[in-house]
Amino acid sequence: MLKITNLEKSYTKGAPVLKGLNLTTDHRRLTAIIGSSGAGKSTLLRCINRLVKADSGSIELNGTELLSLSGRALQDSRRQIGMIFQAYxxxxxxxxxxxxxxxxxxxxxxxxxxxxxxxxxxxxxxxxxxxxxxxxxxxxxxxxxxxxxxxxxxxxxxxxxxxxQILLADEPTASLDPKTSERIMELIAGITEELDLPVLINLHNVPQATTYADRILGLRHGVMIFDGNPDELTEDWLEQIYAGHEDDLKKQMKVGSAEHDDE
Incomplete structure (x- = not known):
């Protein structure tokens, strides 16, 4: 089980990227994290695998508090966290x-x-x-x-x-053409099912999130404002998640539509 409590992270003093974020996932599930650029999606994953260290809060993986680890204990914990990168x-x-x-x-x-x-x-x-x-x-x-x-x-x-014990994926399809992007999402979703493995995946493509994920988290300015099933992600919610970044949302929806048209 992954349990995140009151997670805070800033790169610049007075400009928090994550603001008291809470998240629990305790069984096989593909959870997609959506939000505009700068919402905190990548920072969240990097805090989980300790590529960056959170300022405060708690991250527990199967009962082990990750933020307090160092040295060999930190190395051992990282073995339990698989990571798929956008840049491979x-x-x-x-x-x-x-x-x-x-x-x-x-x-x-x-x-x-x-x-x-x-x-x-x-x-x-x-x-x-x-x-x-x-x-x-x-x-x-x-x-x-x-x-x-x-x-x-x-x-x-x-x-x-x-x-x-958990798989993280940071926009793994962002650099790929539409058809290849779909195949990679099918692969990750299949792996989740076959290995009974929880997956947290950042996606820039909203249609992919609603197609492949069991659960969707919406981040805005470091705050989780949506946590629900794909069928609960209404246009009103999307407008709130991407408020001030409507062009970004339109681009993502257009890309998703093109991907399905190509198939």
Missing amino acids: NLVDRLTVMENVLSGRLGYTGFFRGVFRKFPQEDVDRAYALLKRVGLSQYVNKRCDALSGGERQRVGCARALMQNP
């Missing part, structure tokens, strides 16, 4: 298999990772995950030779190699 964060000169196996570095240690000395069970799991994401034929291909959608599939497999 792959090592381009390494192969697909090497990038996926890097998801086990928190378990095998630095030197074993450097010399590619992974246990056979890890290698077998990497093969299985690459088959699941449709890349078994690219095992030995360098990542800089892949398309954007293929690179994001590698990122998904790498995150799952950690055997995480």
Whole structure:
């Protein structure tokens, strides 16, 4: 279970990005976080996985308070949190298999990772995950030779190699073309179902959020103003979530419509 209580984060004094945010998710669910640029979506995920440290509040994952951890305890907690990035964060000169196996570095240690000395069970799991994401034929291909959608599939497999207790995804479809974007969302939604894995995903595309998510959170200026099912996300709610950013909302809705038209 992930439980966030009164989370506060500022990058500049007097300009909070997250303002007393509360969130609990305790079972298999794909939860989409929507909001305009600067609403605090990415900051929320980065606080959860401790890429940035919150100023105050509490983040508990299965009973462990993450904000108080440091050193080895913090490293151990990060192994439990898978992350899919918008910019993929792959090592381009390494192969697909090497990038996926890097998801086990928190378990095998630095030197074993450097010399590619992974246990056979890890290698077998990497093969299985690459088959699941449709890349078994690219095992030995360098990542800089892949398309954007293929690179994001590698990122998904790498995150799952950690055997995480929760999966975070920071706008994983934002850099992809419409059809590829849909396929990546289908993949993430399928993984959620198959592995009984809770997922928190930031989306710039409202139609994707309503299509694939079980739960939608709406952030505005660091405050969660909406928490409900997709069918509860009315136009009135969207106007409140994107107040002052109507052009951003129109663009997102237009992109979503184009994606479905292409299929």
